[in-house]
Amino acid sequence: MAEPHKKAEKIVPASSLTPDKIHTWPFLVRNEFIMGVVTLIAVTVWSILIDAPLESPANPARTPNPSKAPWYFLGLQEMLVYFDPWMAGVVLPSLIIVGLMMIPYVDLNPKGSGYYTFRERKFAVSVFCFGFLILWIFLIFVGVFLRGPGWNFFAPWQEWDPHKVVALTNVDLNMFLAQHLGIDMLRDTVVQAVFGTALIGAYYSLIGVFWKWKSKTIEALQELGVIRYGIVAFLFLTMMALPIKMVLRWTLNIKYIVKFPWIGLNI
Amino acid sequence: MNLIKIKAQYEEVRKQIVDSYVWKSIFRHGYKDIPRNRVLMTASNVFLHLHPSKMRRHGIKVSYTWCAGGLTFLFFLILTVTGVILMFYYRPVGEYAYVDMKYLQFDVPFGMIMRNMHRWSAHIMVILVMLHMFRVFLTGSYKPPREFNWVIGVILLVLTFLLSFTGYLLPWDQLAIWAVTVGTNMARATPLMGNEGPLAEQMRQLTGLITPRYDARSLLTAGTIVGAPTLLRFYVLHCIFIPIATAVLIIVHFWRVRKDGGISGPL
Ligand code: HEM
Numbered sequence: 001m002a003e004p005h006k007k008a009e010k011i012v013p014a015s016s017l018t019p020d021k022i023h024t025w026p027f028l029v030r031n032e033f034i035m036g037v038v039t040l041i042a043v044t045v046w047s048i049l050i051d052a053p054l055e056s057p058a059n060p061a062r063t064p065n066p067s068k069a070p071w072y073f074l075g076l077q078e079m080l081v082y083f084d085p086w087m088a089g090v091v092l093p094s095l096i097i098v099g100l101m102m103i104p105y106v107d108l109n110p111k112g113s114g115y116y117t118f119r120e121r122k123f124a125v126s127v128f129c130f131g132f133l134i135l136w137i138f139l140i141f142v143g144v145f146l147r148g149p150g151w152n153f154f155a156p157w158q159e160w161d162p163h164k165v166v167a168l169t170n171v172d173l174n175m176f177l178a179q180h181l182g183i184d185m186l187r188d189t190v191v192q193a194v195f196g197t198a199l200i201g202a203y204y205s206l207i208g209v210f211w212k213w214k215s216k217t218i219e220a221l222q223e224l225g226v227i228r229y230g231i232v233a234f235l236f237l238t239m240m241a242l243p244i245k246m247v248l249r250w251t252l253n254i255k256y257i258v259k260f261p262w263i264g265l266n267i
Numbered sequence: 268m269n270l271i272k273i274k275a276q277y278e279e280v281r282k283q284i285v286d287s288y289v290w291k292s293i294f295r296h297g298y299k300d301i302p303r304n305r306v307l308m309t310a311s312n313v314f315l316h317l318h319p320s321k322m323r324r325h326g327i328k329v330s331y332t333w334c335a336g337g338l339t340f341l342f343f344l345i346l347t348v349t350g351v352i353l354m355f356y357y358r359p360v361g362e363y364a365y366v367d368m369k370y371l372q373f374d375v376p377f378g379m380i381m382r383n384m385h386r387w388s389a390h391i392m393v394i395l396v397m398l399h400m401f402r403v404f405l406t407g408s409y410k411p412p413r414e415f416n417w418v419i420g421v422i423l424l425v426l427t428f429l430l431s432f433t434g435y436l437l438p439w440d441q442l443a444i445w446a447v448t449v450g451t452n453m454a455r456a457t458p459l460m461g462n463e464g465p466l467a468e469q470m471r472q473l474t475g476l477i478t479p480r481y482d483a484r485s486l487l488t489a490g491t492i493v494g495a496p497t498l499l500r501f502y503v504l505h506c507i508f509i510p511i512a513t514a515v516l517i518i519v520h521f522w523r524v525r526k527d528g529g530i531s532g533p534l
Contacts, residue, residue: 020324022480025308028327035334036341043345043391046385054372055364055440060492071437072428077449086464089453100421103404104414111412114531121407128404132397151509170470265458265465 065162074143075136079209081151084266092238100233106228109220127172127241131239170255173199173248189261197259200267204243207233317521319529326530331406335399336411339427340517342392346430347510349385359439361495361500389431396427408531416523417517426513433505436498447501448493454484 022028069077079088111120118125147160148154171179174192178184186246207230215221221229248254259266284290285297298304317438325331356375357367371378400420403409409417409493437445456464460483470477480489489496524530 018523019320022327023302023305023309024322025305025315028322029309029315031327031329031334032337035329035338039338039341040345043384043388044309044380047380047388050383050384050387051379052386053373053442054419054438055442058439058441058444060444062441062492064441064445067449069449070432072397073425073450084462085453085456090457090461090464097421100424101418104409104411104417107410110410112407114406114408114533116405117407125405132401132404138390158341160506190402208444250526255392261467263466263469264463 011020016029066147066151068143068147071140071144074147075139077240078139078143080146082242086265087267092242095235095238096209097240102235103230106224106232108223108228127236128150135242170249170253171213172256172259173254174258176252176254189259191193193260196267204234204237206237273375281336319525322529323532325532329510331401332530333398335395335402339395339399340393342388342395343408343513343517344437346385346392349388350506350510352381353385354506359437359499361439361498363370364498368438368440389434393427393431396424400424406531413523413527413531416520416527419520419523423516423520426509426516430505430509430513433501433509436493436501440500444493447497451484451487451493451497455482455489457483 148160
């Protein structure tokens with residue numbers, strides 16, 4: 001407890017076992033006040049110096065190229081390159097929200113609560129940082145700075161040429177395999193649907209394979225239990241589907257893994 | 268020494284001010300810096316008693332919280348104040364909205380600054396809320412007993428995006444309608460409920476709904492295109508529904524921070 005009239009108190013390390021309570025007034029309130037005033041001055045100056053954009057009046061008949069969503073959604077818009085809208089615009093965003101909400105219930109590691117640490121929760125921190133910094137923030141940067149007309153790539157110093165032609169050489173996986181491995185059967189719509197489903201099934205069956213393989217040896221997995229493990233693994237593999245499709249596109253120009261034309265569903 | 272002399276002089280001036288007739292007429296008695304008074308400062312002030320009267324020392328460190336949560340709240344307040352001012356001059360009608368923006372920028376005293384502040388603060392709030400989430404993750408602050416406050420946080424994250432997104436349409440310029448067109452187009456592809464999504468055809472036959480006029484997207488846009496009805500819908504959502512929902516959840520969020528034992532920390 002603070003002594004009367006004692007303003008500055010001795011710094012006690014946060015990890016110390018001694019009670020290290022301080023009074024909110026004046027210590028926290030003072031910090032909040034300073035931060036608040038500095039922030040208010042900063043936004044006021046900024047608002048005096050730089051005007052918010054206002055373009056020409058809304059005109060439904062004139063579509064700008066490119067049309068970009070607000071910057072914080074450009075990660076999602078970027079996903080549209082690799083997935084159909086029902087995936088990139090609906091399913092994946094919903095899974096992001098649900099997945100975020102589940103984090104506290106599937107991360108049972110008691111360590112690393114209330115302090116910064118990487119060593120004590122390597123898996124959790126790596127996966128979150130990959131998802132947040134690369135798949136969310138980095139893709140926003142790509143969308144804001146590197147995408148121009150036709151959603152084509154432009155380096156920041158390149159001029160946006162609306163007539164830039166990029167050859168559309170994307171092929172679906174079944175056609176790719178039919179061509180390169182000579183499996184003509186795969187050209188058939190039904191066969192490719194079965195084949196593609198099997199492929200995706202195999203991808204997600206990694207969940208079970210890994211469990212069978214490691215659940216006995218990795219203690220954290222036993223603690224997690226099969227259901228929570230299944231949720232984590234499912235969300236993880238779904239997240240990794242994005243970089244996997246990105247690499248497939250860049251290297252082999254693959255578009256769809258599987259198509260179900262009867263219900264308008266392609267992955 | 269010189270310092271001592273300055274201090275004595277300062278004390279002298281301070282005493283003269285504090286003992287003056289005018290001062291005494293405003294502040295009836297002095298503030299004695301004792302623990303009891305410090306506690307009372309927080310406990311007997313309706314705004315400050317949001318805080319506990321004592322807290323753990325590291326909780327006030329900028330290096331721990333990055334101030335991100337508190338600043339997010341400050342920006343929510345800035346946006347509320349500047350937003351209400353803008354509402355005095357803005358009519359969410361197709362014919363008027365854009366003209367009102369011009370009027371606000373050129374004729375309303377301080378209109379431009381208010382608009383700038385509202386716009387820039389909105390961007391900053393989105394950045395801050397993402398940073399806040401990132402820091403809460405890195406400190407493992409969602410771990411027991413704070414699981415549910417994290418869930419509330421995720422809802423606040425989504426609400427912040429929606430606040431910003433609905434506001435994006437209101438200037439009714441090219442940037443606005445096309446960004447919102449790109450954003451709402453996603454909903455067209457909602458499985459089952461979007462008119463171009465997987466299983467749309469089947470749902471259409473089953474229910475007679477799920478047409479371009481009646482599907483998940485038109486629920487947002489109030490029509491087949493982003494037009495005047497969309498503007499009104501987004502305005503109501505932006506100025507009434509989402510801010511109220513956000514404010515309520517922020518209250519719950521703060522209350523939970525206290526009930527869960529204050530800012531997280533080791534042990
Ligand atoms: C409108 C948005 C939000 C506001 C105004 C807000 C405000 C705050 C404030 C003022 C605190 C106190 C500590 C601090 O400043 O860091 C806090 C703590 C917390 N917030 Fe938020 N927050 C928001 C969104 C979120 C989001 C998006 C998440 C996570 C997904 C989240 C999760 C938490 C958790 C778990 C705590 C407790 C942290 C601890 O005890 O160290 N909040 N929030």
